[in-house]
Amino acid sequence: MIRLENIEKLYRTDTIETIALDRISLNIEKGEFLSVMGPSGCGKSTLLNIMGLLDAPTKGEVKIDQQTLTHLSDKQLARFRNQKIGFIFQSFHLINDLRVLDNAELPLLYRNITSKERIRLATEALEKVGLSNRIKHFPSQLSGGQKQRVAIARAIAGNPEIILADEPTGNLDSAMGNEIMDILLQLNRAEKATIVMVTHDETMAKKTHRLVRLFDGSQVQ
Amino acid sequence: MLKNYFKIAIAVLRRRKFFTFISLFGISITLTILIVLTAFWENVTSAGYPDMKRDRSLYINFVVQENPKEHGIIKGLASFYYLDHYVGSMKTPEKVAISSMFTATNTYVKNKKLVINIKYTNHAWWDVLEYQFLEGKPYTAVQIKNGEHVAVISEDVKKQYFGESGAVTGKYIKTDNVEYRVTGVVRNVSVTAPLIYADMYLPYTLSKADYRDQSINGMYSAILLAHNKSDLEKIKDEYQQVVSKIPPPNKKYTKIYSHADSYIKSYTRMFSKDENSSGIGIVITGALVIVFLLMLLPTINLMNINISRIIERSSEIGIRKAFGASSGTLAVQFIVENVILTLLGGIIGIALSLIILNIINSSSLIPNLTLAINFSVLLYGIMACLIFGLLSGVYPAWRMSRMEVVNALKGR
Ligand SMILES: Nc1ncnc2c1ncn2[C@@H]1O[C@H](COP(=O)(O)OP(=O)(O)O)[C@@H](O)[C@H]1O
Numbered sequence: 001m002i003r004l005e006n007i008e009k010l011y012r013t014d015t016i017e018t019i020a021l022d023r024i025s026l027n028i029e030k031g032e033f034l035s036v037m038g039p040s041g042c043g044k045s046t047l048l049n050i051m052g053l054l055d056a057p058t059k060g061e062v063k064i065d066q067q068t069l070t071h072l073s074d075k076q077l078a079r080f081r082n083q084k085i086g087f088i089f090q091s092f093h094l095i096n097d098l099r100v101l102d103n104a105e106l107p108l109l110y111r112n113i114t115s116k117e118r119i120r121l122a123t124e125a126l127e128k129v130g131l132s133n134r135i136k137h138f139p140s141q142l143s144g145g146q147k148q149r150v151a152i153a154r155a156i157a158g159n160p161e162i163i164l165a166d167e168p169t170g171n172l173d174s175a176m177g178n179e180i181m182d183i184l185l186q187l188n189r190a191e192k193a194t195i196v197m198v199t200h201d202e203t204m205a206k207k208t209h210r211l212v213r214l215f216d217g218s219q220v221q
Numbered sequence: 222m223l224k225n226y227f228k229i230a231i232a233v234l235r236r237r238k239f240f241t242f243i244s245l246f247g248i249s250i251t252l253t254i255l256i257v258l259t260a261f262w263e264n265v266t267s268a269g270y271p272d273m274k275r276d277r278s279l280y281i282n283f284v285v286q287e288n289p290k291e292h293g294i295i296k297g298l299a300s301f302y303y304l305d306h307y308v309g310s311m312k313t314p315e316k317v318a319i320s321s322m323f324t325a326t327n328t329y330v331k332n333k334k335l336v337i338n339i340k341y342t343n344h345a346w347w348d349v350l351e352y353q354f355l356e357g358k359p360y361t362a363v364q365i366k367n368g369e370h371v372a373v374i375s376e377d378v379k380k381q382y383f384g385e386s387g388a389v390t391g392k393y394i395k396t397d398n399v400e401y402r403v404t405g406v407v408r409n410v411s412v413t414a415p416l417i418y419a420d421m422y423l424p425y426t427l428s429k430a431d432y433r434d435q436s437i438n439g440m441y442s443a444i445l446l447a448h449n450k451s452d453l454e455k456i457k458d459e460y461q462q463v464v465s466k467i468p469p470p471n472k473k474y475t476k477i478y479s480h481a482d483s484y485i486k487s488y489t490r491m492f493s494k495d496e497n498s499s500g501i502g503i504v505i506t507g508a509l510v511i512v513f514l515l516m517l518l519p520t521i522n523l524m525n526i527n528i529s530r531i532i533e534r535s536s537e538i539g540i541r542k543a544f545g546a547s548s549g550t551l552a553v554q555f556i557v558e559n560v561i562l563t564l565l566g567g568i569i570g571i572a573l574s575l576i577i578l579n580i581i582n583s584s585s586l587i588p589n590l591t592l593a594i595n596f597s598v599l600l601y602g603i604m605a606c607l608i609f610g611l612l613s614g615v616y617p618a619w620r621m622s623r624m625e626v627v628n629a630l631k632g633r
Pocket residue numbers: 011012018019020038039040041042043044045046047
C-alpha cells in the first residue's frame with residue numbers, strides 16, 4: 001500500500017544541518033496497522049508527514065498504490081490526500097469556530113458532493129466514534145477525548161484507505177487514550193483501514209501488527 | 222461551498238468581536254464619508270431646480286486678463302458690460318442670462334437682524350432658469366430699464382420678513398435701507414449652486430456699482446442657453462471669436478481669454494493655470510487622491526489584522542491543506558471571507574449614510590440642500606467595498622496560501 005524507498009530528509013538552517021531521516025525504506029501492506037516508536041526528535045513526525053504527502057523528502061521516493069508521488073504539483077497532492085489519506089494529530093487541530101459536524105465534514109468540502117451527502121457521511125463517521133449526540137457542539141464544549149474522537153471522525157469521513165495518526169493519545173489520560181486506541185483497532189479490523197500510528201506507549205504499540213523503531217533518523221527495528 | 226465560507230466567516234467574526242468591531246468601524250466610516258461626498262457631488266453637479274436646462278447651457282464664470290511680459294494675470298467674474306455688450310450680442314445662443322454673485326444685505330424684523338443675500342439679474346435670467354413662482358411673477362424688461370425698485374424674493378424671506386401671512390406681492394420690503402416692491406415669490410434655491418442662489422433678486426439697473434462701467438472684470442456671470450444641444454460647440458466657437466476681438470483694456474494687460482464651459486468645467490476653471498486647461502483634470506486627480514487616502518488607512522488596517530490572523534489561524538490553514546484544500550482554494554476562501562466582512566461593513570456604512578444624509582437634509586446647516594442616496598451612489602459604495610475587500614484580502618490570502626502544511630500545523 002505505502003512504499004518508502006531510501007527516504008532522506010535534511011533540514012538546513014544557517015548554522016546547522018539536521019538529518020531528520022536517514023535512508024528509510026519501508027513497505028506497508030494494505031490493511032496493516034503499524035506503529036512507530038522512538039525518542040523525541042528522532043524523526044517520527046517527519047516520517048509520517050512524508051508518508052502523508054504533507055512534506056517532501058530530500059531524497060528517495062514515496063509510492064502509494066504503486067503510484068510515485070514525489071513530483072506531483074501542490075494541487076495534485078492536495079487531491080490525492082483528500083481521496084486517500086486521513087490525518088489524526090496529537091493536538092487535535094479542530095477548527096474552533098466550527099461545530100462538531102462541520103469539523104467532521106471538512107475533507108468532504110474539497111470533493112464534488114452535495115451538502116446532503118456531506119452531512120450524511122460526516123454523521124456516519126461521528127456515529128462510529130460514538131459522538132452522534134454532540135454534533136451541534138463547539139470543540140470548546142468537549143473533553144480532550146471527545147475532541148480526538150471528532151478528529152478521528154474527520155479523518156474517516158471521506159472513507160480514506162490510509163489513516164496516519166501522530167501520537168493520537170499523547171494529550172490524553174490513559175482511560176481516554178485506550179478509548180481512542182479501541183476505535184483505531186476497530187477501524188482497522190472492521191473497515192480494513194491501513195493505519196500508521198506514532199506512539200510513546202509500548203502497550204498500545206503491542207496491540208498493533210508491527211512496530212518500527214527509529215533512532216536519530218535511522219530505522220533500528 | 223459559498224455557504225460554508227459564509228458559515229466560517231460569520232463564526233470568525235462572532236468570536237473575534239474586537240477585530241470585527243475595528244474592521245467594521247473602519248470600513249463603514251470610510252464608506253459613509255464616500256457616500257455622503259458622492260451624494261454631495263451628485264447634488265452639486267447634476268441639473269436641478271431651477272437650473273434645469275443644464276444639458277443645453279454653457280456657463281461663463283471666469284474672464285482672465287493676462288500681462289504676458291510680467292506673467293501677471295487677473296482672474297475673476299466678468300463685468301455686466303462685458304457680458305451684456307460682448308456676450309449678449311452673440312448670434313448662436315438663444316438667450317444669455319446674466320446675474321451678479323450674491324452679496325449680503327441686512328434688515329431688521331422686530332429688532333432681529335435678518336441677512337438677505339441679494340443678486341442682480343437681467344431679464345433673460347427668468348427665461349433661462351426655471352424658477353417656480355409661488356405667487357406673482359418676475360419683474361419685466363421695462364421695469365428693469367426704468368430702474369424700478371422691484372424684487373423677487375424667496376419663500377424663506379417671505380416667511381422671515383412677512384411672517385406666515387397670505388400673498389405678499391405688491392408689498393414692500395426694505396433691506397440695507399432701500400425699499401423694494403415685491404413682484405413675486407419663488408421656491409428656495411440651495412447655496413450649493415452659488416452662482417444661481419439668492420434670497421432676493423433685483424434688476425441689474427439697481428446695482429450700486431455702475432453697470433455701464435467698461436472694465437473687463439466685475440461681479441457677474443452668464444448662462445448661455447443654446448437652441449439645442451448640437452449648438453453648444455458653435456456657441457463655444459463664436460465666443461472664442463468674440464473674445465479674440467475684444468480690445469485690450471490697457472497697455473500692460475494685453476491678452477484676454479475666457480471660455481464658455483459646461484457647468485462643472487465652469488467651476489473647475491478656477492484651478493486651471495493656463496488658457497487651455499479647464500482644470501477638470503486637476504479636480505479629478507485631487508478627488509481621486511482624497512478617495513485613495515480615505516480608503517488607504519482602513520485597507521492597511523484590515524490588511525494588518527488579516528496578516529496577524531494568519532498566524533492565529535495557521536492550525537486551520539494546515540488542517541485544511543492536509544485534508545485536501547489546494548492553495549488556490551484556500552486563497553479564494555480567505556478573500557471571500559474578507560469580502561463578506563467588508564460587505565457587512567458596507568451595509569452598516571450605507572445605513573449610517575442614510576442617517577447622516579437625513580440629518581444634513583433636516584438641519585439648517587446648509588439650508589435648502591436635499592441630498593439623496595441614488596442608485597449610482599449606492600453602486601459606487603458597493604463597488605468601493607468590493608475593491609476594499611479585495612485589496613485588503615488578496616495579499617494576506619496569498620501569504621497564507623503559501624504556508625507549508627507542516628509549518629502551519631506547528632504554528633510557524
Ligand atoms: N522545520 C524544521 N526545521 C528544522 N529542523 C526540523 C524541522 N522539523 C523538524 N526538525 C528536526 O528534525 C528532527 C526530527 O523531528 P520530528 O520528526 O518532529 O521528531 P519526532 O516527531 O520524532 O519528535 C528534530 O531534530 C527536529 O528538530
